[in-house]
Amino acid sequence: MSDTTIQLEVFRYRPDNGGPTFQSYEVPYHDDWVVLDALNYVKNYIDGSLSFRWSCRMGVCGSCGMQVNGEPALTCAAFVRDHMPGPIRVEPLVNFPVERDLVVDINGFMEKLDHVKPYLVRDDEADDLSAEYLQTPTQLDRYKQFSMCINCMLCYAACPVIGRVDEFIGPAALALAQRYNLDSRDQGKNMRQDVIFQNEGIWECTFVGECSEVCPKHVDPAGAIQQAKLEGAVDYYKRLLTPWARRS
Amino acid sequence: MSGRSHEPLFWSLFVVGSVLAAVIVPALILVTSVFGPFGWRWFADAFTHDGIRDLLQHSIVRLAIGAVIALIAVHACHRLRHLAIDLHAPLPAGLIGVLAYGSAAAVAVLTAIFLALV
Amino acid sequence: MNRPLDRRLGWTWWTRNGSYFRIFLREATSAFILAEVVLFMLLLHKAGQDAETYLAYRDFLWHPLMVVFHLVALAFALWHTISFFLIAPNALPGQVAGRRIPAAFIIGQQFAGLAAVTLLLFLWVAWVGAT
Structure with a gap:
C-alpha cells in the first residue's frame, strides 16, 4: 500500500x-x-x-x-x-x-441505434441462412475503421448538436450507418439513407469534430458523417434530375 | 422525423464556396487592401480608377469574379446561419435561414449589377 | 420517483475547452470573409462611378485603421484555409478506385493549389498595375 x-x-x-x-x-x-x-x-x-x-x-x-x-x-x-x-x-x-x-439514461441512444439498422440487411435473407458472403480485403478496408465502435457514447457527450437537438441521430449511430452502407455484403443502404438524409440525420451536424477527438477507438464519426453528406448531396441532385426513376 | 432534407442544396453550394474562399480570399485581401496601402507600387497602380477598370475589362474576368463572389457569399452566410443555430440564437430557424440566404442572394445580385455597370 | 437530471451542453459549449473554441473561431471566420466580400463588392460598385467617388472609397479602404481590420480579417481567412485543408482528408471517401489516398498527399495538393492561385492572382494584378 x-x-x-x-x-x-x-x-x-x-x-x-x-x-x-x-x-x-x-x-x-x-x-x-x-x-x-x-x-x-x-x-x-x-x-x-x-x-x-x-x-x-x-x-x-x-x-x-x-x-x-x-x-x-x-x-x-x-x-x-x-x-x-x-x-x-x-x-x-x-x-x-x-x-x-x-x-x-441510455434509452434515447439505443433507440437511435435502432433507427439506422446497424446490421447486415439482405433482400434474400429468408431464403438461405447458411449462405456465405465473400469479401475482399479492399472491400473490408472501406468500412473497417467505422466498425470499431464500442457504443461507449463518449461522442454523444462531446457533441454540442446533441445538446441542442434531442432527435439528432448523433455520431456513433451515423458512423455505424456508414459502416453498413459501405459494406459490400449489405443491401439496406436505401432504407438507412431514408433516415440519415433527414435533417435530424447527418444534416444537423456542423463538423465540430470533437466526437472524433474523444473516440477511444479512432472511429472518426465526424469523417463518416461528412462522407455521408457528400453521398447525400450527390443523391439529392440525382433525385432532382431524374424524378421519374423509381426508387425503393 | 421529417423526410429527406433539402439541406444538400445549400450544403453543396457551401462546400464549393468553402474551397473558393480557402484559395482566393487571402490573396484577395492582400491584393486589394494590403499591398496597396503598404506602398507596393505595382499593386497601388492596379487600383487607380483606370487600373481597376483595366482589371475588369474582359467580360470573362467579370463573369468569374461574379460567380466567385456569389459562392463565397453563400459559404459565409451558410456558416453564419449554422453558427447562429449552434449558439442557440433565440430566433425561429426559418427566419435565420431567410436572413442568411437572403443576404447571400443580395450580395450575389448586387455584385452582378455592379460588374455590369463598370 | 424517477426524476432524471438534465445535463445537456447549452449555448456556451464553445467556452468549455480549447478545441471547442478553435471550432468557434473557425465558424467565426465567415463573418470576416463576408465583411471582406462586401467591401470588395462596394469597390466594384465605385469602380463603375467617376474617378473622384472611386478614389474616396479606395482611400477609406486603405486607411490605416482599415488596414488593421484587413490584417485581422486576413488572419481569420487563413484560419479558414488551414482548417478546411486539414479536415478535407477526413471528409473525403477513404478509397478512390479501391486505393487509399494518404492524408498528407491530399493536404499537400491543396496547399499547392493555394500557392498556384495566389501566385497567379498576384502576377495578374501586378502585371496590370505595371503596364
Missing part, C-alpha cells in the same frame, strides 16, 4: 434527495491505477452507495464512460497518474439525463 493519496470529487445525484452535489473521497494513489480502479476502491471500502456502470476494465465493453476533469473518457483507460496531483473530478457523461450518481 502506498502512502500517497489522491482526492476524487465525485458527482452524486439521488433523485429523491434534492439536487446534485459533489462528494470528495481520499483514495490511495497507485501508479498503475485508472480512474475506474479509484471508483471501485470508493465503492468497496468507503461508500457502497455510489453508483456507476462498468464491466470489462479493458476498453471493450464501452460502459464506463464518464466526464473525467470535464472531458468524456473511458474511466478504465484514464490513468490516475495523468491527473496528478489531483483532485480528479468525475461526473456522468453530459448530454444524457442522469438517473443516479454517475449512471445515465
Whole structure:
C-alpha cells in the first residue's frame, strides 16, 4: 500500500434527495491505477452507495464512460497518474439525463441505434441462412475503421448538436450507418439513407469534430458523417434530375 | 422525423464556396487592401480608377469574379446561419435561414449589377 | 420517483475547452470573409462611378485603421484555409478506385493549389498595375 493519496470529487445525484452535489473521497494513489480502479476502491471500502456502470476494465465493453476533469473518457483507460496531483473530478457523461450518481439514461441512444439498422440487411435473407458472403480485403478496408465502435457514447457527450437537438441521430449511430452502407455484403443502404438524409440525420451536424477527438477507438464519426453528406448531396441532385426513376 | 432534407442544396453550394474562399480570399485581401496601402507600387497602380477598370475589362474576368463572389457569399452566410443555430440564437430557424440566404442572394445580385455597370 | 437530471451542453459549449473554441473561431471566420466580400463588392460598385467617388472609397479602404481590420480579417481567412485543408482528408471517401489516398498527399495538393492561385492572382494584378 502506498502512502500517497489522491482526492476524487465525485458527482452524486439521488433523485429523491434534492439536487446534485459533489462528494470528495481520499483514495490511495497507485501508479498503475485508472480512474475506474479509484471508483471501485470508493465503492468497496468507503461508500457502497455510489453508483456507476462498468464491466470489462479493458476498453471493450464501452460502459464506463464518464466526464473525467470535464472531458468524456473511458474511466478504465484514464490513468490516475495523468491527473496528478489531483483532485480528479468525475461526473456522468453530459448530454444524457442522469438517473443516479454517475449512471445515465441510455434509452434515447439505443433507440437511435435502432433507427439506422446497424446490421447486415439482405433482400434474400429468408431464403438461405447458411449462405456465405465473400469479401475482399479492399472491400473490408472501406468500412473497417467505422466498425470499431464500442457504443461507449463518449461522442454523444462531446457533441454540442446533441445538446441542442434531442432527435439528432448523433455520431456513433451515423458512423455505424456508414459502416453498413459501405459494406459490400449489405443491401439496406436505401432504407438507412431514408433516415440519415433527414435533417435530424447527418444534416444537423456542423463538423465540430470533437466526437472524433474523444473516440477511444479512432472511429472518426465526424469523417463518416461528412462522407455521408457528400453521398447525400450527390443523391439529392440525382433525385432532382431524374424524378421519374423509381426508387425503393 | 421529417423526410429527406433539402439541406444538400445549400450544403453543396457551401462546400464549393468553402474551397473558393480557402484559395482566393487571402490573396484577395492582400491584393486589394494590403499591398496597396503598404506602398507596393505595382499593386497601388492596379487600383487607380483606370487600373481597376483595366482589371475588369474582359467580360470573362467579370463573369468569374461574379460567380466567385456569389459562392463565397453563400459559404459565409451558410456558416453564419449554422453558427447562429449552434449558439442557440433565440430566433425561429426559418427566419435565420431567410436572413442568411437572403443576404447571400443580395450580395450575389448586387455584385452582378455592379460588374455590369463598370 | 424517477426524476432524471438534465445535463445537456447549452449555448456556451464553445467556452468549455480549447478545441471547442478553435471550432468557434473557425465558424467565426465567415463573418470576416463576408465583411471582406462586401467591401470588395462596394469597390466594384465605385469602380463603375467617376474617378473622384472611386478614389474616396479606395482611400477609406486603405486607411490605416482599415488596414488593421484587413490584417485581422486576413488572419481569420487563413484560419479558414488551414482548417478546411486539414479536415478535407477526413471528409473525403477513404478509397478512390479501391486505393487509399494518404492524408498528407491530399493536404499537400491543396496547399499547392493555394500557392498556384495566389501566385497567379498576384502576377495578374501586378502585371496590370505595371503596364
